[in-house]
Amino acid sequence: MELNLNYGLLPVERVLGVQWCVQSDAFKFKISIQDRPLTRRGILSVVSSIYDPLGELVPVVLKAKLILQELCRKGLGWDHVVPLPIAQEWINWIQELHLLESFKVDRCLKPVDFGNVASAQLHHFADASEVGYGTATYLRLCNTNGKLCCTLIMRKSRVVPLKPITIPRLKLTAAVVAARMDRLWRKELQMPLLDSVFWTDSTSVLKYIKNETSRFRTFVANRVTEILNVSCEAQWRHVSTSSNPADLASRGLGVKAFLMTEQWTCGPRFLLCSEKHWPTNPDDSIELLEQDDHEVKIIRPCFPDYVHDHWKEDSFFGYQFLNGVNPMVIRRCPALPQNFPVTDEMVFKGSKQRLKYEMKKGNIFLCDYKILDGVKANIINGKQQYLVAPLVLLHKTPDDKLMPIAIQLKQTPAEDNPIFLPTDSEWDWLLAKTFVRNADLNLHQLSFHLLRTHLLAEVFTVALLRHLPMMHPLYKLLMPHTRYTLMINFLARKLLISDTGMLTILREALSSVTYRSLCLPDDISDRGLEDVPNFYYRDDGLKLWNIIYRFVKGTLSFYYKDDKMVQDDQALQEWIYAIYSNGFTNIPMRLNTVKELLKFVTMVIFTCSAQHSAVNSGQYDFIGWMPNTPVSLEGPPPSRKGEATEATMLDTLPSIDVTVHGMATVWLLSKQSSDSEYLGNYPEQRFTDKVPLEKIKTFKQQLKKLHKQIKKRNKHLKPPYTYLDPKVVENSVSL
Known part of the structure; x- marks a missing residue:
């Protein structure tokens, strides 16, 4: 029909x-x-x-x-x-x-009696909330008589992922969707278009897009790059939430409320006005991105350049024992070891100072590398390498500098094992310090980095996964601090650890691991370093330890009201016994009190986060300039004084290929991973009880306060100490 x-x-x-x-x-x-x-x-x-x-x-x-x-x-x-x-x-x-x-909805994008179109422009609105994010795209037309109309042409809306994401990240994600909508519609609308305008009510998004000085974490960096591939920063403008129609797409509406909302189909009223009546950005401060913003990467100074300029100086040599990548060897020296026969004539010649009195005043310090004694060095590219087990004596001067005053390169005193002094020739003294730096690197990598952080974190992780159920409060508390640990350790075993000298050192180092040495306050006390000046590892570390302890106490005390609850928790006791029996024995095999539990859990979190950062993050800083910390040495240690020359030094340092391989390795170990989770950030909300959630919030606030304190102090430090800044400390041993 x-x-x-x-x-x-x-x-x-x-x-x-x-x-x-x-x-x-x-x-x-x-x-x-x-x-x-x-x-x-x-x-x-x-x-x-x-x-x-x-x-x-x-x-x-x-x-x-x-x-x-x-x-x-x-x-x-x-x-x-x-x-x-x-x-x-x-x-x-x-x-x-x-x-x-x-x-x-009218099918035609312009009214019937609108007349000829003089100009057309796309306006994209983006917004996000705790439950969703979305965009709304409008086509704004102007006819030859200056009449304006605005039509909604497309909208997008998504619920937020189950894994929590911060609101600034969600709003940035919505901005990316808006940029994609612009690319789509500029292709599909076969008509001339003016430059598009993008609207957001987030000043954070505008700061990210307009930023020209800071580097961002990967999530933000990738999305800002995509946005700027489609638009320029001048196209992005601020709109109030009440005038942002994308707010409806990000929060949702019931049907009745939706039908009464004119703004959804027609857009905000200001689009029907000339551009001079559009909203403007709040103020000039939108150009400035806060360095405390979580998404801003902490960019450390080019440290190898500083090392290049100062590596020969005795004061910098001493500084590295306190604030370098290995602050774990130095200890106060109340009496000289019998195998280190240093005399007053050697170190205080022509001075009224005496070793005995300086030791009594606590001004003498010792670094003893006896664990390396007898370890056979590798053969690389057919060439024998050399490793020593030195003893180093240091003196705290009246101006609070830590200066080396004597170096013995082998453990046993002998005629061919002289004690090198700052008064020796330049090349004798520099060569002796170079052998010390190489020994320090080996002990650091195997004992204080690999064993005391990576491998201990693996023990904690495996025990956690085997013995604590997912609903256990300790599981919820510690799980973020196990992220990627098993994977990175598997790769380390496969690619970095040999089956010869390394295992010898590890075996010796394991016998020296004690529970007290893993608890920073006890370790600092046992090494007699409580009042050493300019010791930033200690200062920042103790503050972090106390912040972590308060967080652990506030969280676990909610679940363990008394000692009996600790004693009766079978899963908890199985966890600690697994660590005792399969890891190392110098720890409690059973937890009997709440106090014991709090200290042990604090140690676990500190080891997996702060301690690993302290001994890992600065590796490229101090090893990037190879003569300061050679990864290997190709010449034997000097057996007599007065024979070392510049040529001797060059022959002792590693070859180019060994140096490049070592530098590449430490650069990789020192860099931040692309999806790092930093201390205090818990993207997976495992706790549901109010008290633990409040403690996490307080934990973050205290970490932020410490970050500001460290940042303020570092403005006046050369070089700055950043390795225990909470903005740098990752939650887990992940690299």
């Missing part, structure tokens, strides 16, 4: 629930809800049946998607019955859905 266009109404075309009313030239929606069971599967079936290709209904549909996400968060199966509160919310949503049949 043919249709007579002169009489009656024009037909309605239908495609999957979207209707085109030819008579009014508008799109409408036909809502036909089939009966589905009140389960997660049934709800998904209904939500998926709503066909909305251009996102006209995204605020309404987002509400239903949030219901689905809540079911996922609660772990409900596909066919489990929906809990009553959520079921009621779903029923209310369904009952309003038929009202959408009154909603219509």
Whole structure:
């Protein structure tokens, strides 16, 4: 039967629930809800049946998607019955859905009587909330008479991931979607377009986009790059939340509220005004990005350049025992070892000072590398390498510098094992210090870095995974501090650890590991370093230890009210016994009090985070200039004084290929991983109780305060000490 266009109404075309009313030239929606069971599967079936290709209904549909996400968060199966509160919310949503049949959108992007288009411009609005993020894209037209109209052409909306993401990151993600919408519509709209305008109510996003000085963490850096590939910073503007239609796409609306919202289809009123009436950015401060922003990378100074300029200086040599990559060897010396026969004549010649009195005043310090005694060095490229087990004596001067005053390169005194002094020839003294730096590197890498952080963290991790259930509070507390540890240790075993000299050193080093040496306050006390000046590893480390302890105490005291609860926790006792029996024995085999538990857990977190940062993050800083800390030595240690020359020094240092390999290794170990999680950041919200969540919040605040203190101090330090800055300390041994 043919249709007579002169009489009656024009037909309605239908495609999957979207209707085109030819008579009014508008799109409408036909809502036909089939009966589905009140389960997660049934709800998904209904939500998926709503066909909305251009996102006209995204605020309404987002509400239903949030219901689905809540079911996922609660772990409900596909066919489990929906809990009553959520079921009621779903029923209310369904009952309003038929009202959408009154909603219509004009098909034509310009009014019928608009006339000729003089200019066209895309306006993209982006926003995010705790539950979702979205965009709304409008086409703003101006005719030859200066008349304006604005039409919504596309919208996008997504629920946030189950894994928590910060609001600034979500708003930046929404901005990326807006940039993608611009690229899409500039391609699809076959018409001349002015430069697009992008709107956000987030000053953080604007600062990220306008930034020209700071480097960002990978998440932000990649998204800012994508945004700037599509737009320039001048195209991004600030809009208030109340005038941002994308706010509806990020939070959702009920059907009744949606139908009453004119801004959704027409855009904010200011788009119908000239540009001089548009919102402006708040103030000039939007150009300035706070360096305390979590997304800003801490960029350390080019430290190898500083080392290049100062590596020969005795004061810098002494400085590295306190604040270098290995502050773990030095200790106060109350009496000289019998195998280190230093005399007053050697070190205080022509001075009234005496070793005995300086030791009594606590001004003499010793670094003893006896663990390396007897270790056979490797053969590299057919050439024998050399490793010594030196003793180093240092003196704290009246101006608070730590100066080396004597070096013996082997443990046993002998005629061919002289004690080198600062008064010796330049090359004798420099060569002796070079052998010490190489010994320090070997002991550091194997004992204080590999053994005392990587391998101990592996013991803690395996015991945790084997003996503590996922719902256990200690599991929730420690799990973030095990991230990537097993993987990085597997790679280290495969690629870096040999089966000869390294294992000998590890075996000797393991016998020296004590529980007290892993607890920073005890270790500092046992080594007699409580009042050494300019000891930033100690200063920052003790502050971090105390912050971690308060966090652990506040969290675990909520679950363990008394000692009996600790003693009766079978899973907890199995965990500590597994560490005792399979790791190392110089720790408690059983936890009997809350106090013991708090100290041990603090030690675990500190070891996996702060301690690893202290002995790992600065490796390239101090080893990047190879003569300061050679990765290997190709010449034998000097056996007589007065024979070393510049040529001797050059022959002793490693070859180019060995140096390059070593530098590449320490650069890789020192760099921040692309998805680092820093101390205090817990993206997976494992705790649900109010008290632990409050303690995490307080923990973050205290870490931020410490960061500011360290940052302020470092402004006046050359070189600055950054390795225990909470902005640098990762949650776990992940690299």
